[in-house]
Amino acid sequence: MATPEERIAALGMSVPEVVPPVAAYVPAVRTGDHVYVSGQLPMVAGELAGTGKLGAEVTLERGKELASTCALNAIAALRAEVGELSLVNRIVKIVGFVASDPSFHNQPQVLNGASELVGEVFGDAGVHARSAVGVAALPLDAPVEVELVAEAARSE
Structure with a gap:
Protein backbone atom coordinates (compact mmCIF):
# COMPACT_ATOMS: atom_id res chain seq x y z
CA MET A 1 0.00 0.00 0.00
CA ALA A 2 1.37 3.41 -0.97
CA THR A 3 2.35 5.95 1.67
CA PRO A 4 0.85 9.43 1.59
CA GLU A 5 4.20 10.77 0.35
CA GLU A 6 4.17 8.21 -2.49
CA ARG A 7 0.60 9.22 -3.39
CA ILE A 8 1.65 12.87 -3.53
CA ALA A 9 4.52 11.94 -5.86
CA ALA A 10 2.15 9.86 -8.02
CA LEU A 11 0.02 13.02 -8.43
CA GLY A 12 3.10 14.78 -9.84
CA MET A 13 3.48 16.89 -6.71
CA SER A 14 5.90 17.18 -3.85
CA VAL A 15 5.42 18.36 -0.30
CA PRO A 16 6.62 21.97 -0.23
CA GLU A 17 8.57 23.72 2.49
CA VAL A 18 6.37 24.90 5.34
CA VAL A 19 5.04 28.37 4.60
CA PRO A 20 6.35 30.83 7.20
CA PRO A 21 3.58 32.52 9.21
CA VAL A 22 2.49 35.97 8.03
CA ALA A 23 1.70 37.08 11.62
CA ALA A 24 2.12 35.99 15.26
CA TYR A 25 1.33 32.25 15.19
CA VAL A 26 2.96 28.91 14.35
CA PRO A 27 2.11 26.67 11.36
CA ALA A 28 0.91 23.75 13.52
CA VAL A 29 0.42 22.76 17.15
CA ARG A 30 0.17 19.26 18.51
CA THR A 31 -1.75 18.41 21.66
CA GLY A 32 -2.01 14.72 22.49
CA ASP A 33 -2.98 12.83 19.35
CA HIS A 34 -4.33 15.88 17.54
CA VAL A 35 -2.52 18.34 15.31
CA TYR A 36 -4.09 21.71 14.56
CA VAL A 37 -2.76 23.26 11.37
CA THR A 51 -5.49 37.26 -5.33
CA GLY A 52 -9.05 38.51 -5.45
CA LYS A 53 -12.54 37.31 -4.71
CA LEU A 54 -14.43 34.32 -6.00
CA GLY A 55 -17.25 35.40 -8.26
CA ALA A 56 -15.37 38.56 -9.26
CA GLU A 57 -11.68 38.27 -10.22
CA VAL A 58 -11.35 34.54 -9.51
CA THR A 59 -13.26 31.74 -11.24
CA LEU A 60 -14.68 28.72 -9.45
CA GLU A 61 -12.19 26.41 -11.18
CA ARG A 62 -9.22 28.61 -10.23
CA GLY A 63 -10.52 28.85 -6.66
CA LYS A 64 -10.66 25.06 -6.49
CA GLU A 65 -7.02 24.87 -7.69
CA LEU A 66 -5.97 27.42 -5.08
CA ALA A 67 -7.80 25.47 -2.35
CA SER A 68 -5.78 22.41 -3.38
CA THR A 69 -2.58 24.46 -3.05
CA CYS A 70 -3.68 25.54 0.43
CA ALA A 71 -4.29 21.90 1.36
CA LEU A 72 -0.83 20.90 0.12
CA ASN A 73 0.65 23.63 2.31
CA ALA A 74 -1.41 22.33 5.24
CA ILE A 75 -0.06 18.83 4.57
CA ALA A 76 3.48 20.27 4.66
CA ALA A 77 2.83 21.86 8.07
CA LEU A 78 1.28 18.61 9.30
CA ARG A 79 4.27 16.57 8.14
CA ALA A 80 6.67 18.99 9.81
CA GLU A 81 4.82 18.47 13.09
CA VAL A 82 4.44 14.65 12.98
CA GLY A 83 7.60 13.66 11.07
CA GLU A 84 6.04 11.53 8.35
CA LEU A 85 2.57 11.45 6.88
CA SER A 86 2.11 7.70 7.40
CA LEU A 87 1.69 8.54 11.11
CA VAL A 88 -1.56 10.38 10.33
CA ASN A 89 -4.47 8.20 11.45
CA ARG A 90 -7.17 10.52 10.20
CA ILE A 91 -7.87 13.97 8.88
CA VAL A 92 -10.59 15.01 11.31
CA LYS A 93 -11.74 18.34 9.91
CA ILE A 94 -11.01 20.89 7.23
CA VAL A 95 -12.16 24.48 7.56
CA GLY A 96 -11.99 26.65 4.47
CA PHE A 97 -12.51 30.36 4.05
CA VAL A 98 -13.38 31.76 0.62
CA ALA A 99 -13.06 35.46 -0.12
CA SER A 100 -16.33 35.94 -1.95
CA ASP A 101 -18.15 38.52 -4.00
CA PRO A 102 -21.56 39.02 -2.32
CA SER A 103 -23.26 37.17 -5.19
CA PHE A 104 -20.98 34.10 -4.93
CA HIS A 105 -22.52 31.10 -3.17
CA ASN A 106 -20.37 28.14 -4.27
CA GLN A 107 -17.93 28.03 -1.37
CA PRO A 108 -18.40 24.26 -0.91
CA GLN A 109 -17.38 23.61 -4.52
CA VAL A 110 -14.23 25.73 -4.07
CA LEU A 111 -13.28 23.77 -0.96
CA ASN A 112 -13.68 20.51 -2.87
CA GLY A 113 -10.20 21.28 -4.21
CA ALA A 114 -8.79 20.83 -0.71
CA SER A 115 -11.02 17.88 0.23
CA GLU A 116 -10.28 15.98 -2.98
CA LEU A 117 -6.51 16.36 -2.57
CA VAL A 118 -6.64 15.24 1.05
CA GLY A 119 -8.74 12.24 0.01
CA GLU A 120 -6.25 11.28 -2.72
CA VAL A 121 -3.29 11.60 -0.35
CA PHE A 122 -4.73 9.88 2.72
CA GLY A 123 -7.35 7.52 1.27
CA ASP A 124 -9.93 6.42 3.85
CA ALA A 125 -8.02 8.32 6.56
CA GLY A 126 -8.67 11.48 4.55
CA VAL A 127 -12.46 11.35 4.92
CA HIS A 128 -13.22 14.36 7.07
CA ALA A 129 -15.80 16.80 8.42
CA ARG A 130 -15.68 20.23 6.77
CA SER A 131 -16.88 23.81 6.90
CA ALA A 132 -16.80 26.17 3.91
CA VAL A 133 -17.22 29.79 4.91
CA GLY A 134 -17.59 32.83 2.65
CA VAL A 135 -15.79 35.92 3.93
CA ALA A 136 -15.34 39.52 2.79
CA ALA A 137 -11.53 39.42 2.74
CA LEU A 138 -8.56 37.23 3.63
CA PRO A 139 -4.92 38.04 4.50
CA LEU A 140 -2.85 39.39 1.57
CA ASP A 141 -6.04 39.47 -0.57
CA ALA A 142 -5.88 35.67 -0.89
CA PRO A 143 -8.96 34.08 -2.47
CA VAL A 144 -8.95 31.06 -0.16
CA GLU A 145 -7.48 29.83 3.13
CA VAL A 146 -7.56 26.27 4.50
CA GLU A 147 -6.90 24.91 7.97
CA LEU A 148 -7.14 21.34 9.19
CA VAL A 149 -7.20 19.13 12.25
CA ALA A 150 -5.60 15.68 12.13
CA GLU A 151 -5.18 12.75 14.47
CA ALA A 152 -1.70 11.27 14.39
CA ALA A 153 0.31 8.58 16.15
CA ARG A 154 3.53 9.45 17.91
CA SER A 155 6.75 8.49 16.13
CA GLU A 156 8.93 5.94 17.90
Whole structure:
Protein backbone atom coordinates (compact mmCIF):
# COMPACT_ATOMS: atom_id res chain seq x y z
CA MET A 1 0.00 0.00 0.00
CA ALA A 2 1.37 3.41 -0.97
CA THR A 3 2.35 5.95 1.67
CA PRO A 4 0.85 9.43 1.59
CA GLU A 5 4.20 10.77 0.35
CA GLU A 6 4.17 8.21 -2.49
CA ARG A 7 0.60 9.22 -3.39
CA ILE A 8 1.65 12.87 -3.53
CA ALA A 9 4.52 11.94 -5.86
CA ALA A 10 2.15 9.86 -8.02
CA LEU A 11 0.02 13.02 -8.43
CA GLY A 12 3.10 14.78 -9.84
CA MET A 13 3.48 16.89 -6.71
CA SER A 14 5.90 17.18 -3.85
CA VAL A 15 5.42 18.36 -0.30
CA PRO A 16 6.62 21.97 -0.23
CA GLU A 17 8.57 23.72 2.49
CA VAL A 18 6.37 24.90 5.34
CA VAL A 19 5.04 28.37 4.60
CA PRO A 20 6.35 30.83 7.20
CA PRO A 21 3.58 32.52 9.21
CA VAL A 22 2.49 35.97 8.03
CA ALA A 23 1.70 37.08 11.62
CA ALA A 24 2.12 35.99 15.26
CA TYR A 25 1.33 32.25 15.19
CA VAL A 26 2.96 28.91 14.35
CA PRO A 27 2.11 26.67 11.36
CA ALA A 28 0.91 23.75 13.52
CA VAL A 29 0.42 22.76 17.15
CA ARG A 30 0.17 19.26 18.51
CA THR A 31 -1.75 18.41 21.66
CA GLY A 32 -2.01 14.72 22.49
CA ASP A 33 -2.98 12.83 19.35
CA HIS A 34 -4.33 15.88 17.54
CA VAL A 35 -2.52 18.34 15.31
CA TYR A 36 -4.09 21.71 14.56
CA VAL A 37 -2.76 23.26 11.37
CA SER A 38 -3.10 27.03 11.08
CA GLY A 39 -4.87 28.53 8.11
CA GLN A 40 -2.77 28.10 4.98
CA LEU A 41 -2.84 30.46 2.02
CA PRO A 42 -2.19 29.40 -1.59
CA MET A 43 1.54 30.15 -1.42
CA VAL A 44 3.91 28.67 -4.01
CA ALA A 45 7.66 29.22 -3.67
CA GLY A 46 7.11 32.08 -1.24
CA GLU A 47 4.59 33.92 -3.44
CA LEU A 48 0.81 34.12 -3.27
CA ALA A 49 -0.48 32.13 -6.28
CA GLY A 50 -3.52 34.38 -6.77
CA THR A 51 -5.49 37.26 -5.33
CA GLY A 52 -9.05 38.51 -5.45
CA LYS A 53 -12.54 37.31 -4.71
CA LEU A 54 -14.43 34.32 -6.00
CA GLY A 55 -17.25 35.40 -8.26
CA ALA A 56 -15.37 38.56 -9.26
CA GLU A 57 -11.68 38.27 -10.22
CA VAL A 58 -11.35 34.54 -9.51
CA THR A 59 -13.26 31.74 -11.24
CA LEU A 60 -14.68 28.72 -9.45
CA GLU A 61 -12.19 26.41 -11.18
CA ARG A 62 -9.22 28.61 -10.23
CA GLY A 63 -10.52 28.85 -6.66
CA LYS A 64 -10.66 25.06 -6.49
CA GLU A 65 -7.02 24.87 -7.69
CA LEU A 66 -5.97 27.42 -5.08
CA ALA A 67 -7.80 25.47 -2.35
CA SER A 68 -5.78 22.41 -3.38
CA THR A 69 -2.58 24.46 -3.05
CA CYS A 70 -3.68 25.54 0.43
CA ALA A 71 -4.29 21.90 1.36
CA LEU A 72 -0.83 20.90 0.12
CA ASN A 73 0.65 23.63 2.31
CA ALA A 74 -1.41 22.33 5.24
CA ILE A 75 -0.06 18.83 4.57
CA ALA A 76 3.48 20.27 4.66
CA ALA A 77 2.83 21.86 8.07
CA LEU A 78 1.28 18.61 9.30
CA ARG A 79 4.27 16.57 8.14
CA ALA A 80 6.67 18.99 9.81
CA GLU A 81 4.82 18.47 13.09
CA VAL A 82 4.44 14.65 12.98
CA GLY A 83 7.60 13.66 11.07
CA GLU A 84 6.04 11.53 8.35
CA LEU A 85 2.57 11.45 6.88
CA SER A 86 2.11 7.70 7.40
CA LEU A 87 1.69 8.54 11.11
CA VAL A 88 -1.56 10.38 10.33
CA ASN A 89 -4.47 8.20 11.45
CA ARG A 90 -7.17 10.52 10.20
CA ILE A 91 -7.87 13.97 8.88
CA VAL A 92 -10.59 15.01 11.31
CA LYS A 93 -11.74 18.34 9.91
CA ILE A 94 -11.01 20.89 7.23
CA VAL A 95 -12.16 24.48 7.56
CA GLY A 96 -11.99 26.65 4.47
CA PHE A 97 -12.51 30.36 4.05
CA VAL A 98 -13.38 31.76 0.62
CA ALA A 99 -13.06 35.46 -0.12
CA SER A 100 -16.33 35.94 -1.95
CA ASP A 101 -18.15 38.52 -4.00
CA PRO A 102 -21.56 39.02 -2.32
CA SER A 103 -23.26 37.17 -5.19
CA PHE A 104 -20.98 34.10 -4.93
CA HIS A 105 -22.52 31.10 -3.17
CA ASN A 106 -20.37 28.14 -4.27
CA GLN A 107 -17.93 28.03 -1.37
CA PRO A 108 -18.40 24.26 -0.91
CA GLN A 109 -17.38 23.61 -4.52
CA VAL A 110 -14.23 25.73 -4.07
CA LEU A 111 -13.28 23.77 -0.96
CA ASN A 112 -13.68 20.51 -2.87
CA GLY A 113 -10.20 21.28 -4.21
CA ALA A 114 -8.79 20.83 -0.71
CA SER A 115 -11.02 17.88 0.23
CA GLU A 116 -10.28 15.98 -2.98
CA LEU A 117 -6.51 16.36 -2.57
CA VAL A 118 -6.64 15.24 1.05
CA GLY A 119 -8.74 12.24 0.01
CA GLU A 120 -6.25 11.28 -2.72
CA VAL A 121 -3.29 11.60 -0.35
CA PHE A 122 -4.73 9.88 2.72
CA GLY A 123 -7.35 7.52 1.27
CA ASP A 124 -9.93 6.42 3.85
CA ALA A 125 -8.02 8.32 6.56
CA GLY A 126 -8.67 11.48 4.55
CA VAL A 127 -12.46 11.35 4.92
CA HIS A 128 -13.22 14.36 7.07
CA ALA A 129 -15.80 16.80 8.42
CA ARG A 130 -15.68 20.23 6.77
CA SER A 131 -16.88 23.81 6.90
CA ALA A 132 -16.80 26.17 3.91
CA VAL A 133 -17.22 29.79 4.91
CA GLY A 134 -17.59 32.83 2.65
CA VAL A 135 -15.79 35.92 3.93
CA ALA A 136 -15.34 39.52 2.79
CA ALA A 137 -11.53 39.42 2.74
CA LEU A 138 -8.56 37.23 3.63
CA PRO A 139 -4.92 38.04 4.50
CA LEU A 140 -2.85 39.39 1.57
CA ASP A 141 -6.04 39.47 -0.57
CA ALA A 142 -5.88 35.67 -0.89
CA PRO A 143 -8.96 34.08 -2.47
CA VAL A 144 -8.95 31.06 -0.16
CA GLU A 145 -7.48 29.83 3.13
CA VAL A 146 -7.56 26.27 4.50
CA GLU A 147 -6.90 24.91 7.97
CA LEU A 148 -7.14 21.34 9.19
CA VAL A 149 -7.20 19.13 12.25
CA ALA A 150 -5.60 15.68 12.13
CA GLU A 151 -5.18 12.75 14.47
CA ALA A 152 -1.70 11.27 14.39
CA ALA A 153 0.31 8.58 16.15
CA ARG A 154 3.53 9.45 17.91
CA SER A 155 6.75 8.49 16.13
CA GLU A 156 8.93 5.94 17.90
